[in-house]
Each structure stands twice: as C-alpha cells, then as structure tokens.
Amino acid sequence: MAIEATASVSTIRDEAVTESPFYIPMTGPTARPRQVLKHDDTFVVLDSHGDIGASAGGPDGLFNADTRFLARLELLLDDMQPLLLGSNMRDDNSALTVDLTNPDIYSNGRLVLQKDVLHLVRTIFLWHGTAYQRIGLQNHGDRTAVFDLTLLFDNDFADLFEVRGAQRPRRGAGSSRLLGFNDVALDYRGLDDITRSSTVHLEPRPSRLGVNAATYHLELKPQENTSLFVTVSCNRPNTEPLMPFFKGLLAHRREMRQLTSGATSIETSNNIFNEVVCQSMADLNMLMTETPQGRYPYAGIPWYSTTFGRDGLITALQMLWIDPRVARGVLRRLAHYQATAVDPVNDAAPGKILHEMRGGEMASLREVPFAQYYGSVDSTPLFVMLAGLYVERTGDDATLGDLWESIEAALRWIDGPGDPDHDGFVEYQRATEEGLQNQGWKDSYDAVFHADGTLAEGNIALAEVQGYVFAAKQLAARCARRLGLKHQADKLDDEARRLAARFEEAFWCEELGTYALALDGAKRPCRVRTSNAGQLLFTGIVREDRARLVAADLLGPQFFSGWGIRTVARGEARYNPMSYHDGSIWPHDNALIALGFARYGLKHAVEQLFKGLFDAASYMELRRLPELFCGFQRERRRGPTLYPVACAPQAWASATPFTLLEASLGLEFDARRGEIRLRNPRLPAFLNEVILHDLQLGDSSVDLRVRRHGDDVSLEVLRTRGKIQVSLLLAH
Structure with missing residues (x-):
C-alpha cells in the first residue's frame, strides 16, 4: 500500500x-x-x-x-x-x-x-x-x-x-x-x-x-x-x-428533487441560456451540504469543498431572490462558529466570522492553520449584510431575533479589533506568519499593490470592505428598527453616513477617475485601477456622479475584455491576464458589479456585462462558468481562455447567471407589504422572454413573464398563490 x-x-x-x-x-x-x-x-x-x-x-x-x-x-x-x-x-x-x-x-x-x-x-x-x-x-x-x-x-x-x-x-x-x-x-x-x-x-x-x-x-x-x-x-x-x-x-x-422543490425556476426564450441556468442550479445543488445548522453551499471542487465564510455568504446573497432558505442555513452555521475569544493562531477575535474550516490530519495537527480559521476581513461585514438582506427578503423576524446577538457581536468586531488603528476603516494584517497574507477576496500574496508594483504592507484597508461595512451598518440599522431599537438604529445610520464621507475623502483618486484599491499601513492609497471599485457600486457607498465615472472605466477596453471585467486594468504594474487575481476574470466579481450598475440605474452597462458572461458560458464545457478564466481580449470566432486550476464547479460562479438576471430585471422584495418590484427592468438582446415560476414572498408566490420590446419590456402575471402584489417601476 x-x-x-x-x-x-x-x-x-x-x-x-x-x-x-x-x-x-x-x-x-x-x-x-x-x-x-x-x-x-x-x-x-x-x-x-x-x-x-x-x-x-x-x-x-x-x-x-x-x-x-x-x-x-x-x-x-x-x-x-x-x-x-x-x-x-x-x-x-x-x-x-x-x-x-x-x-x-x-x-x-x-x-x-x-x-x-x-x-x-x-x-x-x-x-x-x-x-x-x-x-x-x-x-x-x-x-x-x-x-x-x-x-x-x-x-x-x-x-x-x-x-x-x-x-x-x-x-x-x-x-x-x-x-x-x-x-x-x-x-x-x-x-x-x-x-x-x-x-x-x-x-x-x-x-x-x-x-x-x-x-x-x-x-x-x-x-x-x-x-x-x-x-x-x-x-x-x-x-x-x-x-x-x-x-x-x-x-x-x-x-435531490426534494431539495430543489420550493426554489424559483427560470425559463427563457434562449435555449443556450436555459442550459446555462440548468447547469448552474444543478451545480449549486451538488455543492449544497446538509449541516446541523442547515444547508450550506460548499465553495468549490476540488480545493474548497468545505465551509468557507466569504464564499457561502456571497453565494447565499446571489441566491437570495431564488431561494432564501440557503441564506438562513449560511447565517445559522456561521453564527454557530462565530469567534468568542482571541486566538492568534486561528486569527480569531470575538465577533469575527469564520473564513474556513478543515477536517483533515494536517489541520488537526496545525500543520496548516485552517481547522477553524478566521483570517478574513470581509466575512464579518458580509455576515451582517446578508442577515439584513435576508430579513428584508423574507420578513423572517424570528430568525432575526435568533441572530441579533451574533449581529451585534460582529458590529463590535468591526468597530473594535477590525479597526486596530482607530481611523474608522476596517483593516487586516495576519496575526501569524502561517496565516493568509491578504485577507480580502483577492487573497493572493501579490493582489494588493501600489502603482509601481510594490506590495502594500502594514494594516491594509481594502476599498470594497469599507463598502461592505457601510452597507452592513445601514442594513443593521433597519434590523434594529424592526426590533424596536430606535436609538441603536439612529447611531448605526449616523456611523454609515460618516464612513461614506470619510471614504470618499481617503479613497477617491481624481487622476485615475476611480477609487484606490486600498490604503496601506501608512495610509498611502494604492492608486491602482481594479474591479474592487465595481463592488463599491454594489454596496451603495459611492457618490452618484462618481458611480458613472467608475462604471464607464470598468466597461472601457482596459478593463472589459469582451467576456467580462478584469480584476486589474490592463497596463497596471502587476497586470497579468493569466494570473489568479491580477488581470483574470471572475464571474462572481462581475455579478456583484452588475448589481452595482443596476443600483445606480446603469441598465445598459448591466446588459453589456450580462452578454459578455453569457457568451463566455456558451463556450464552456457543460455551459458551466468556472471559478475564473483568463483576461485575454476577446477575438472573433474564439472562445475565452481557461485558467488551468480553476475550480469547476464553484458556488459563487455557479450563482452568477442568477445574479445577472436579478440585476437585469431589477428585482426588489418588500416582505412587509407583500410586494415584488421590478425596477427599470431591461433584458439583453439574447433574451426575448423570461418566465419566473414560483417566485416566492412569504407564504405567497407568483409566476411572471417578462418580454423584451426593443429597449422596453412588458410584464405579465401568469398566476398568483396567496396575497401578493407585483409592481413595475420605470424611474430610478
């Protein structure tokens, strides 16, 4: 043997x-x-x-x-x-x-x-x-x-x-x-x-x-x-x-059939997109794992088939409109494993949300630090964000009550250990040499750098993390009001407003027309054009006038390859279209950017991004979007270039088609009023019709048909079950 x-x-x-x-x-x-x-x-x-x-x-x-x-x-x-x-x-x-x-x-x-x-x-x-x-x-x-x-x-x-x-x-x-x-x-x-x-x-x-x-x-x-x-x-x-x-x-x-029942199903006029959607849902169902706290989407096969905080949170957020039960399982599991003590080996501190957990021999012996590892700067604000979005999507105040203690603990970490130098920004620096050097979603060792290519050092404040904190505090404020905690809600709203003002002053780079990737330990901005700015749009922290500048830059030739938006703009010091995080294309990153475009009413931008990723998926084996692919410029009659060790399937890549459709349709849910809204819906040219079956809100559900008429759409309610209202809003 x-x-x-x-x-x-x-x-x-x-x-x-x-x-x-x-x-x-x-x-x-x-x-x-x-x-x-x-x-x-x-x-x-x-x-x-x-x-x-x-x-x-x-x-x-x-x-x-x-x-x-x-x-x-x-x-x-x-x-x-x-x-x-x-x-x-x-x-x-x-x-x-x-x-x-x-x-x-x-x-x-x-x-x-x-x-x-x-x-x-x-x-x-x-x-x-x-x-x-x-x-x-x-x-x-x-x-x-x-x-x-x-x-x-x-x-x-x-x-x-x-x-x-x-x-x-x-x-x-x-x-x-x-x-x-x-x-x-x-x-x-x-x-x-x-x-x-x-x-x-x-x-x-x-x-x-x-x-x-x-x-x-x-x-x-x-x-x-x-x-x-x-x-x-x-x-x-x-x-x-x-x-x-x-x-x-x-x-x-x-x-498998029982586990998929109750989720919204999608049917469109485009057979290839139908194949993409069916493969995505099959992959997500395969990645789901029954845990004592509920179903959890494991991050990806083969390297990440375990509980990852960031991946589970973002995947649940992407699936929230289709199946909010996933978010409930993710929130409960991560609340169960929320850190309660300081542990430098595991990079843990009270209130911090798990990054990764492993069950193998090397983790047991601490040959790798991932038995229960908390070296992630963004999982904690994302946890608060998802909790708030889940409650607004479902009206599940009972789960909010169960989670509120964990939400408050997460907010205390954000304002305390998450801001070690007390400058009002959430930062990271690994607790031990064995931990991850970079702790945002771009966690390669070389993913955070200055314009000349030198790596950022010290306590690093990533741009998108400040956006996550901003959105988390806004959503936590609304949760506090649901619980009758008006004073706490007002305080959180005020903190979010002050963070937005402080962020604009520290991160905006006028000469680049976009936001810095990060601030290093000396508070020097990393003046590098990256896709992180696009995720800022998703969080809503960006000023309206600057949002349009950021979007135009992201869809320019230095970023947009024809298949999607690169993580780093072509021409930057460490740009490499074959790298993991410095010029490649990540579907989930593009999906969150699409939600940002939709938030600011930039539906033409959503359409362009949607088409690029759909075209990429049409070339992929099984119509399966991988974890990432190379950022080479699109050429006629050629498909995208694959990245050799990308996970496929990976949860947040599999959820990307659903997020792009959500951004395109402008879906909003108001559980208290029993209302589903489509804000400025716009279908890309490859979709003439979309039917949503069993779109649920509380105990009610509806079947909808959206048809494209040039740049306009029509909405038809095919069937309702229970009491539910559907609205079409054509003003941003």
Missing part, C-alpha cells in the same frame, strides 16, 4: 512560493479530462474513463472531510486500458456514466478479441460517504468472449493540502487487509492518532482478490450481459449495511 503522498512538486524558488504557502501548483498537462461528483462532505474526482489515478495531471481521488480515501481505482481488460466511447454527467449531477469498449487484444501474437466487441458501461454516484459503481458488460460479438476484468485500487490517505502540493516530513502508517472473499480494508493511522479506513466491497465475489487488486475471469456468450458492483466507503462501521446500487441511486435522485 502506498503511504507517501502521490502528488509532489519541485521546489519553486520564487516570490510566489515564498509568500504563499497555500499556493495551488500546476505541474503538467491533464492527460484525460476530469469529472466531479459530490454528496455532502464527500466528493470524487475521476477521469473521463471513470478511473482514479490512472492518468497524469489531475487531483484524482475519493475525498471525505479533506482526506483522500481512495487514490487509485483503475479498470483493465486483459491488462489493457479500454477504449473510451463517451462520458456523460447526468443533467442533475447525480451520476456519471462512462461508455467503454475493448481494444484489440492479442495472446501469443494472435488476435483473441477484436476491438469494439464488448460494451462496458460504468455508472458512478456518491451517497452517504460511499462511492457506488456498477460495471455493466455486454458481448456484441458472434462468439463467446473470454477475458479478465481487473480492478486495481490503492490509497495514500493524503491530506487535501498534500494533494495540493504540501510536503510533510512525517506521515502516519498505512496497511491493507482482506476482510473475506468480497472485501478489502485500506487503513491509515495518522499522526493525530485517528484511524481512517476505506472499505472496498465487490459483488459478486471476484475470481481472485488481493489487497490491491480484484480480477474477474469472465466468459460472455454472444449478446450476453452481466453486471459487477464496486463500493468504496469512507469510515463506514462494519455493522452498517450497504444500500444496494439501484435502490441507493433512486434514493439519491429522490433526495
């Missing part, structure tokens, strides 16, 4: 590795395309053949709680790899189906099995910590086919950070053992004294079974078919029975 990590990288002696110990390396090309499946805390990365670890270039494996529970599962026919016919993910992401056939197989120089005689179908799904696989075989030849089918399996129990490239001087001990004629146990005793175990079960009984291989000697008559079943379970107790394959698959699909 392999004990050492299968992923290794050469030492890179440059500033990126020195400054960023959690950098994700890309060391070579992917030999086969990868597919992913997820169910709750378990996910699997397979190649196009349905194999794990059989081809280079991918983070293959079956993972549970940040540990790889299977590093290899390869299927061979007479010791040869089968030929791929096709690989397809079910539309709802519930299962992967792979069609294979045999190559020409020779024995002693004689052709014993001609190619394309056997048809193999591998069907794979995840359910409650177990990977299920059926291998269906049929002989389409005119004579009996005699062959061996072998499954090779192995594991290293690598921590996810090892798979990402981290090197460990010591590891625990692994072992393999037979549990009978059908089962093999792969065990690992970690340095944290926790035993992790993978159980491989094969049905029917193999002809030969070893600790790393199972072989079936098969004889299939013409047109005869048979099935083999393989399950790999993560830490399954021996007393817990396995659900049969077909029964488990039906239960899994039934659960």
Whole structure:
C-alpha cells in the first residue's frame, strides 16, 4: 500500500512560493479530462474513463472531510486500458456514466478479441460517504468472449493540502487487509492518532482478490450481459449495511428533487441560456451540504469543498431572490462558529466570522492553520449584510431575533479589533506568519499593490470592505428598527453616513477617475485601477456622479475584455491576464458589479456585462462558468481562455447567471407589504422572454413573464398563490 503522498512538486524558488504557502501548483498537462461528483462532505474526482489515478495531471481521488480515501481505482481488460466511447454527467449531477469498449487484444501474437466487441458501461454516484459503481458488460460479438476484468485500487490517505502540493516530513502508517472473499480494508493511522479506513466491497465475489487488486475471469456468450458492483466507503462501521446500487441511486435522485422543490425556476426564450441556468442550479445543488445548522453551499471542487465564510455568504446573497432558505442555513452555521475569544493562531477575535474550516490530519495537527480559521476581513461585514438582506427578503423576524446577538457581536468586531488603528476603516494584517497574507477576496500574496508594483504592507484597508461595512451598518440599522431599537438604529445610520464621507475623502483618486484599491499601513492609497471599485457600486457607498465615472472605466477596453471585467486594468504594474487575481476574470466579481450598475440605474452597462458572461458560458464545457478564466481580449470566432486550476464547479460562479438576471430585471422584495418590484427592468438582446415560476414572498408566490420590446419590456402575471402584489417601476 502506498503511504507517501502521490502528488509532489519541485521546489519553486520564487516570490510566489515564498509568500504563499497555500499556493495551488500546476505541474503538467491533464492527460484525460476530469469529472466531479459530490454528496455532502464527500466528493470524487475521476477521469473521463471513470478511473482514479490512472492518468497524469489531475487531483484524482475519493475525498471525505479533506482526506483522500481512495487514490487509485483503475479498470483493465486483459491488462489493457479500454477504449473510451463517451462520458456523460447526468443533467442533475447525480451520476456519471462512462461508455467503454475493448481494444484489440492479442495472446501469443494472435488476435483473441477484436476491438469494439464488448460494451462496458460504468455508472458512478456518491451517497452517504460511499462511492457506488456498477460495471455493466455486454458481448456484441458472434462468439463467446473470454477475458479478465481487473480492478486495481490503492490509497495514500493524503491530506487535501498534500494533494495540493504540501510536503510533510512525517506521515502516519498505512496497511491493507482482506476482510473475506468480497472485501478489502485500506487503513491509515495518522499522526493525530485517528484511524481512517476505506472499505472496498465487490459483488459478486471476484475470481481472485488481493489487497490491491480484484480480477474477474469472465466468459460472455454472444449478446450476453452481466453486471459487477464496486463500493468504496469512507469510515463506514462494519455493522452498517450497504444500500444496494439501484435502490441507493433512486434514493439519491429522490433526495435531490426534494431539495430543489420550493426554489424559483427560470425559463427563457434562449435555449443556450436555459442550459446555462440548468447547469448552474444543478451545480449549486451538488455543492449544497446538509449541516446541523442547515444547508450550506460548499465553495468549490476540488480545493474548497468545505465551509468557507466569504464564499457561502456571497453565494447565499446571489441566491437570495431564488431561494432564501440557503441564506438562513449560511447565517445559522456561521453564527454557530462565530469567534468568542482571541486566538492568534486561528486569527480569531470575538465577533469575527469564520473564513474556513478543515477536517483533515494536517489541520488537526496545525500543520496548516485552517481547522477553524478566521483570517478574513470581509466575512464579518458580509455576515451582517446578508442577515439584513435576508430579513428584508423574507420578513423572517424570528430568525432575526435568533441572530441579533451574533449581529451585534460582529458590529463590535468591526468597530473594535477590525479597526486596530482607530481611523474608522476596517483593516487586516495576519496575526501569524502561517496565516493568509491578504485577507480580502483577492487573497493572493501579490493582489494588493501600489502603482509601481510594490506590495502594500502594514494594516491594509481594502476599498470594497469599507463598502461592505457601510452597507452592513445601514442594513443593521433597519434590523434594529424592526426590533424596536430606535436609538441603536439612529447611531448605526449616523456611523454609515460618516464612513461614506470619510471614504470618499481617503479613497477617491481624481487622476485615475476611480477609487484606490486600498490604503496601506501608512495610509498611502494604492492608486491602482481594479474591479474592487465595481463592488463599491454594489454596496451603495459611492457618490452618484462618481458611480458613472467608475462604471464607464470598468466597461472601457482596459478593463472589459469582451467576456467580462478584469480584476486589474490592463497596463497596471502587476497586470497579468493569466494570473489568479491580477488581470483574470471572475464571474462572481462581475455579478456583484452588475448589481452595482443596476443600483445606480446603469441598465445598459448591466446588459453589456450580462452578454459578455453569457457568451463566455456558451463556450464552456457543460455551459458551466468556472471559478475564473483568463483576461485575454476577446477575438472573433474564439472562445475565452481557461485558467488551468480553476475550480469547476464553484458556488459563487455557479450563482452568477442568477445574479445577472436579478440585476437585469431589477428585482426588489418588500416582505412587509407583500410586494415584488421590478425596477427599470431591461433584458439583453439574447433574451426575448423570461418566465419566473414560483417566485416566492412569504407564504405567497407568483409566476411572471417578462418580454423584451426593443429597449422596453412588458410584464405579465401568469398566476398568483396567496396575497401578493407585483409592481413595475420605470424611474430610478
């Protein structure tokens, strides 16, 4: 059994590795395309053949709680790899189906099995910590086919950070053992004294079974078919029975249908956009994880399949109009894990909202600081923002009452530890050298810099974070009024007004026509043109006249590539269209900017941005927007350039089409009045019609149809359930 990590990288002696110990390396090309499946805390990365670890270039494996529970599962026919016919993910992401056939197989120089005689179908799904696989075989030849089918399996129990490239001087001990004629146990005793175990079960009984291989000697008559079943379970107790394959698959699909019921569904006149929307919703449902506090959208596969504060908050905000139940689960979970004490190792302070939590061996041993890590400057104000927006969207005052103590604690952190030099701006500086150097959403080591390219140092105040604080205090004020706390509400409103004035004075750069990226520890503005200014529009902190200048700049050629807005403008010192945060295009960033455009009535700008991202999605595999893609300028008859290690799916990228539609339609919800408003709705040219089914407000719901007539739209109420009012507002 392999004990050492299968992923290794050469030492890179440059500033990126020195400054960023959690950098994700890309060391070579992917030999086969990868597919992913997820169910709750378990996910699997397979190649196009349905194999794990059989081809280079991918983070293959079956993972549970940040540990790889299977590093290899390869299927061979007479010791040869089968030929791929096709690989397809079910539309709802519930299962992967792979069609294979045999190559020409020779024995002693004689052709014993001609190619394309056997048809193999591998069907794979995840359910409650177990990977299920059926291998269906049929002989389409005119004579009996005699062959061996072998499954090779192995594991290293690598921590996810090892798979990402981290090197460990010591590891625990692994072992393999037979549990009978059908089962093999792969065990690992970690340095944290926790035993992790993978159980491989094969049905029917193999002809030969070893600790790393199972072989079936098969004889299939013409047109005869048979099935083999393989399950790999993560830490399954021996007393817990396995659900049969077909029964488990039906239960899994039934659960997925139940979880999606109650959310608004979207139908449009554009079939490609319908595919984009369906893929986005399927991906979001796959990323949702049942937690004790409610459903939570895990950030992305493979690197971020866990609870992330910022990602969960923004994803819930993006989905708020479609399914506010997601926001309730996110808020409750993050309130449960809100910091209550100072802990420099975890960058925690009372009231601070979680950044990331991990369950692997390295986190347990504090080889990485992410067991419960709070090194995020924006999660806390975003938590307050989402709480306020959720209550206004739903009228759920009971949840507000439950959350109010956590909201007040978050506000105390904002005004206290979040502002260490007491200048009225929320800032960050990592508490230890092991933590993240940059703690905004652009958290690469080189993401915050001055005009000459030098990196910002000291306590850093990011522009968009001040906007989040501004919006958080406004929304918290409205929440306080709902609770009858008028004095506290007035105080919060006054603090928000004073912050806006202070912000304009400190961050506006007249010579750039936009806002500084940040202030460094010496209060020097980082005079760099970045997309952060666009997120300021989303928060509403920007003056009306300057909002139009910012929007025009963001849609100019230095920012807008034709596919979307770059994170950093072309021509800036560290601009690189292939970088992670310094010139690439992030769909969720563009989505929040689109909401900012809509807030200031810039619907033509929303339309331009919407079209660019829709066009990009139309080129993507499965119509799936990835975490990010490269910021190269759009060229005729060519699609966008992918970023090699982007997560796909990733939650806030998957939610982006819904946010763009929200911005386009100008959706507003007034739960107290039972009213849904469409403010200055405008559909892009590729959408002639949009139908929203079961758009909910409280206990009522409505079906709407919006039609485009040039630059104008018409609104039709198709059906209502309960008491609900729909209004069309054509003035900003």
